Amino acid sequence: MGFQQGLTGLNAASKNLDVIGHNIANSQTVGFKASRTEFAEMVATAIGSAGGSNAGIGVQTDAIAQQFTQGNISITGNNLDVAINGNGFFQVKQPDGSMAYTRAGNFKLDVDGNVVTNGNAQLMGYPMDPVTHTRTASTPVPLVFPSGAPIPAKQTANVAVEMNLDARATDAAGSAGPPPIPATPRSAYGTSINAYDSQGVAIPVSLYFQKTATANTWDVYDKLDDPTATPPVVATPIGQIAFSGTGVLTSGSPLTVTVDPAVANPNNPPAPFPVTIDLSKATQFGAKFSVSNLTQDGYAAGQLTGINIGPDGSILTRYSNGISRPEGQIALATFRNTQGLADVGNNLWVETFGSGQPVMGTPTEGNFGALRAGALEDSNVDLTGELVAMMTAQRAYQANAQTIKTQDQVLSTLVNMR
Numbered sequence: 001m002g003f004q005q006g007l008t009g010l011n012a013a014s015k016n017l018d019v020i021g022h023n024i025a026n027s028q029t030v031g032f033k034a035s036r037t038e039f040a041e042m043v044a045t046a047i048g049s050a051g052g053s054n055a056g057i058g059v060q061t062d063a064i065a066q067q068f069t070q071g072n073i074s075i076t077g078n079n080l081d082v083a084i085n086g087n088g089f090f091q092v093k094q095p096d097g098s099m100a101y102t103r104a105g106n107f108k109l110d111v112d113g114n115v116v117t118n119g120n121a122q123l124m125g126y127p128m129d130p131v132t133h134t135r136t137a138s139t140p141v142p143l144v145f146p147s148g149a150p151i152p153a154k155q156t157a158n159v160a161v162e163m164n165l166d167a168r169a170t171d172a173a174g175s176a177g178p179p180p181i182p183a184t185p186r187s188a189y190g191t192s193i194n195a196y197d198s199q200g201v202a203i204p205v206s207l208y209f210q211k212t213a214t215a216n217t218w219d220v221y222d223k224l225d226d227p228t229a230t231p232p233v234v235a236t237p238i239g240q241i242a243f244s245g246t247g248v249l250t251s252g253s254p255l256t257v258t259v260d261p262a263v264a265n266p267n268n269p270p271a272p273f274p275v276t277i278d279l280s281k282a283t284q285f286g287a288k289f290s291v292s293n294l295t296q297d298g299y300a301a302g303q304l305t306g307i308n309i310g311p312d313g314s315i316l317t318r319y320s321n322g323i324s325r326p327e328g329q330i331a332l333a334t335f336r337n338t339q340g341l342a343d344v345g346n347n348l349w350v351e352t353f354g355s356g357q358p359v360m361g362t363p364t365e366g367n368f369g370a371l372r373a374g375a376l377e378d379s380n381v382d383l384t385g386e387l388v389a390m391m392t393a394q395r396a397y398q399a400n401a402q403t404i405k406t407q408d409q410v411l412s413t414l415v416n417m418r
Contacts, residue, residue, distance in 0.1 A: 003407055008058030009400030012039055015061045016393040023381045024390075031071070031104030031347050032379035034386075038063045068338045071103075071380040073372055079307055080107045080115070083377040086369020088332035089349070091358065092121035093142055099124075101333055101358070103377055104347040109307070113147035119346045123330065125313065126362070130325035140331040140360060143315070147304045151319055153200025155273060156259070156298030159193060162281040163291040165209055165218060167247060172210040186210050186224055186235075191291045196298035197261040198270045200321075205259060205275065205296075209241075216243040216284060220277075222257045243284040253279035299323050309373035313363040332368045333358035 016037040026032040040062035073083045082105035084090070089101035100121060107115050107123055115123040124140035166189075174183035189209040194202040208221040219237040226233040241252030255277040261269035275296075302321030309315055313330035335341060340354030351358060363371045 003404055005056070005058040006400045006404035006407065008042060008060060009403070010397060012037075012059045012061055013393050013397035013400060015064075017390065017397070019064055020386050020390045020393060023386050024383065027379050027381040027383050027386075029104075029347065029379050030106050030376050031102060032381065033066045033068050033071075033103070034379070034381045035064050035066045037061060038065055065339055066341075066343065067380065069380050071378040073375050074378055075375050077374050079309065079374055080109060081105055081374055081376050082107065082309055082330070083372040083375040084332070084363075084369045085372055085377075086367075088334055088361075088363070088368045089358075091124040091140055091331050091333045091360070092117055092348070093124060094119075094121045094348075098350070099358075100344065100348040100350050101341065102347050102349070105371075106376055109145070109147060111148065113145040113304070115143045115145070117346070119348070121348070125315070125328045125330045127328045128314075128326045130327060133326050135329070143328045143330070145304055145307065145317055145327055150301040150303050151321075151323070153196055153198065153301045154298050155198040155270075156195035156275055156296045158276045158278060159195065159205065159296045160278040160281070160293070161191070161207065161291065162293035163191070163283075164287055164289065165189060165211075165243075165282065165284045166289050167216075167284045167286045169211045169289075171213045173213070184211065186221060189218075189289050191294060193294050193296055195259050195275055195296055196300055197259070197265060197273070199261075199265065200300035201261060201265040201269070202300065203259055203261055203264045205257060207257075207277065210237075212240070214242075216245070217241070220252070220255055220279075241279055241282065243282075247284040249280060249282050249284075253277075253282070255279065309371060311364060311370040311372070313371050329362055330371065331360055332363055333360055334368065335359070 019035050019037045023034045039059050041056055042058045042060050043056045073085060084103060084105065089103060090105060092100050092102060094100050102117065104117070107117060110116050122142035125143040126135045126140060127137055128134065129136050170181050170184065172184040172186065175181045186208045190206060192204050192206040195205045196202055206222060208224065210219045210221065212219055218241050220239045220241060221235050222238050223235045225235050238257055239252055239255040242250050244250050256274050257277055258272050259275050260272045300321045302319030302323055304317060305320050306318040307315060309330065313332070314326055315328045315330065316324055317327045318324045335351065335358060336356040337354060340352050340356065341349035342352050344350050361368050363369060
């Protein structure tokens with residue numbers, strides 16, 4: 001009798017309900033990919049059997065295939081939440097050292113500065129040189145940021161000054177006239193900026209500009225005279241700058257000033273160091289003295305305060321000293337056959353022989369998708385579709401149970417024949 005067909009149908013419908021229930025349960029799981037049950041006919045054949053005479057012996061579950069379609073992207077506002085819009089997987093290093101892959105971008109920063117998943121797997125990426133903005137490794141490594149200790153200070157090497165010196169200024173020494181012209185204090189045309197030594201201590205660097213008797217020429221000082229010192233200190237120029245008749249700088253830039261950290265750092269300070277002063281953008285026009293921009297390239301030590309992630313996976317870190325710099329780039333992986341990946345739970349997949357080895361790259365490169373920071377990829381489960389599929393699977397289960405019941409009634413009739 002045909003109990004086998006109904007029994008296999010019950011098993012298949014039950015497995016289908018398991019898969020549908022799993023999908024529904026994970027409809028709110030970040031980066032989850034829905035599965036579907038795929039069935040295959042079961043037929044018992046013998047060599048030489050007549051074609052078309054076999055009714056078959058039921059159904060079997062052929063595969064449970066995950067559907068790697070794009071999920072909706074929801075904005076969260078958390079800078080460490082990252083969604084992939086397009087192709088690719090995040091590569092993560094599990095606590096046992098093995099590699100896994102995920103679409104769930106709800107990452108965290110642990111106490112050691114590692115970017116990790118909720119299961120403590122480390123996000124992989126390419127470290128970058130913060131100065132040259134180039135990769136320092138050709139293969140992905142765990143991304144680590146200095147969250148526990150401050151980044152070291154950087155000693156100032158260059159100062160850039162953009163300013164205008166008044167073309168109407170007279171010789172700073174003045175003249176007896178007629179008419180008499182009073183002397184101009186050196187401090188009348190001056191500015192200052194903080195430079196940093198190798199320990200990150202700020203040291204003021206002053207610049208004073210004094211008009212000379214020669215047309216369009218100015219002496220540059222790094223200090224004022226000190227008549228109260230014993231003996232009195234008379235400053236000497238560190239250089240001289242000259243302008244053309246149209247107010248454009250013609251000579252004198254750059255200058256070099258020696259900075260002594262002992263001025264502000266009495267605790268075993270570093271040795272004095274040179275700083276280059278770039279005055280190439282200075283002008284001499286008939287307007288009041290003004291400094292429009294004053295910059296230097298040093299900074300104090302700083303603690304990590306925030307992380308921004310770009311569409312190409314580049315990670316820009318912000319520090320308490322005002323510095324922002326690139327620290328790394330998130331890596332993505334693709335596979336020739338994503339259906340071959342093995343689901344190991346915790347929103348992770350691992351490669352198998354069927355999936356092939358991962359092809360590594362970076363977001364927006366080739367066929368890799370772009371990243372969206374402050375957002376997460378939702379589950380791709382269609383809840384309405386799953387509820388309809390559940391009703392269909394329930395009907396299939398009931399129908400298969402009915403075939404077993406009918407076969408039982410037929411068998412009972414045969415047994416009771418007289």
